[in-house]
Amino acid sequence: MRWKNVEVSDDDLIRRIAADDEAAFRMLVGRHVDQAYALALRILRNAADAEDVVQDTFLKIWTSRHRFEPGRAKFSTFLCRVVINRCIDFHRRQRTEPLDGIAEPADPRPDVITTLQRAEVNEMLEEAVAALPERQRVAILLSYHEGLGNEEIATVMETTVFAIESLLKRARERLRAVLRHQEQDIRLSLPTD
CATH class of the missing domain: 1.10.10.10 (Winged helix-like DNA-binding domain superfamily/Winged helix DNA-binding domain)
Known part of the structure; x- marks a missing residue:
């Protein structure tokens, strides 16, 4: 993730995103989407729901890009908080329906x-x-x-x-x-x- 051959920090990307830089947003998403998805999947235990939450999370980040303050907290910490809140909101909306577990990925060992x-x-x-x-x-x-x-x-x-x-x-x-x-x-x- 380099910007003109220089490593760009999350705070720098946030500043560029606040100035409506879509390329910086794509770079930030690419850097953190796997972490956000893994956390949502562990909480919700459903791949499709986790994808929805992550998409909603990054949409919220883009639409509120002018309010984020770089340097106030690490972006990864802020992202975890938003993902957790979105999972809780999702879970509250789905409270009447049981959450389906997903199958554990198979161990690559032949046994x-x-x-x-x-x-x-x-x-x-x-x-x-x-x-x-x-x-x-x-x-x-x-x-x-x-x-x-x-x-x-x-x-x-x-x-x-x-x-x-x-x-x-x-x-x-x-x-x-x-x-x-x-x-x-x-x-x-x-x-x-």
Whole structure:
């Protein structure tokens, strides 16, 4: 992503976008669309819905381009916040309809049995995470899937670091309790070497 052979920062792209530079917007989207989609997919667990949310997110960013303040927050943090808010809005609109899970991608290894066993364990874990209360689930996803630190998560979720630590602690305790009940199923699913 170079502009005249010079690496362009997100803040520079935001400034150009504020001046209605569509090429800068395409560059920013190209740089961050995969991260936004991965986060939306983990929250919504449906590829088509995640695509809709990401498209809506970037449309919102384009239409409100004159209000974004470069340097106030990292763009990736701002993007996570917008994606999460759009997912929450989407989820509220769809509350009467169950969210369909997507199949876990197949392991490229040739051992089909191991692949199926891992998929079953992953599904159990995904179901346990999906059963968490919404704020705990978002905190866990941002921490483990997005690799954000507690301070960044607090910024994205618009709360304090202490609140994030508490959310993560409660989420881990709940996951342990749920998975402890499924321990026998997990043990039976793992290969014996």
